[in-house]
Amino acid sequence: MKYGELSHFSHPQHQLRFEYSELPFKCDGCREVGIGSRFKCSICDFDLHKQCAAAATATAPVLRHPFYRKCFFHFLPRPPGDSPRYCNACGRDVAGFVYHCRSCGFDLHPCCAALPHVLEADGGLRLYLHRRAAAPCHRCGRKGRSWSYRTECKKYNLHVACVTEMLVDSWHELYYGGGGGKKVLMTGNRIPSIRGAGMSHHRSVKGKVKRCCEVAAMAVQFVISAVLGDPTAVIAGVIASFISR
Structure with missing residues (x-):
């Protein structure tokens, strides 16, 4: 090899x-x-x-996660049982590879299980991963929905579920099933824009709105990179539509 x-x-x-x-x-x-x-x-x-x-090739057969200290997550190539299952991190359906706790029934996508607990963005901005966040999400305005990334100042909170939905909503037509199940790329763009990224729910006073959106845009960029499975990925231009002018 x-x-x-x-x-x-x-x-x-x-x-x-x-x-x-x-x-x-x-x-x-x-x-x-x-x-x-x-x-x-x-x-x-x-x-x-x-x-x-x-x-699937890990030498350790069991995954432990600090959010679920009593759980032992075993890798499975497909979700167990016949009932629909969802990831406890992002809230999306489990349709393939999964880490599953047999005693608690919790499930984690491999990428969700590997989400960094700290993201360091440019300009000293840090985001911390929380199982439950008390602050409303900057995008949907709701609180406890899924795992969340929150800035150190605690002013900006982003659900992992919201970031995932933004990606899926933007890219659901990217591939379609062709002959023999082959995927066909539907767009010529290297990096598609994120539909709905301009939607935000914040209560900043008028003079702070621009700064609020700039910081949140930077946060979204790094959370997107982490959710997509590559925290080091440089996704230039993805967030341009998010920043309010």
Whole structure:
């Protein structure tokens, strides 16, 4: 096996090669969107998040998470049972690879399980991951809905679920099922704009609105990178429509 290549049980036909691309993709492991780093089979157009590839090949069979100290999460290639399941981090359905706690019934997408607990943005802005946040989300205006990222000053809060919805709403037509289940890219843009990113729910006084939106825009950019499975991804231009003029 060459450096940067991976043999994976979910795609035994070919080796997967590590690559970085700013073209969005749909992970064939967890079935969620991604961007940036991935393991890819260029022959079959098969993609895996780094986290999904690592989850299935991890030497440790059990994942522990500080938000659920009593839980033991086991990797499963598909959700257990016949009932619909959802990720306890982002609230989205579990349709593929998952970490599942057999005793509690909690589920985590591999990328959600790997979300950094601290994001450091430019200008010294820091965002901290919380299981429950008391402050309203800057986008939806609600409080406890999913895991959230909150700034150190506690003024800006963003649900992981809201960021995920923004991505899915913008990219749901990006791929469609072609012959033989092959995915077909529907857009020529390298980085599609995020539909609905301009929607925000804040109560800043008039003189502070612009600064509020600028800080929140920066926060959204870094949360998007983390949710997509690549916290180091540079997603230029994605957030331009978010900043109020």
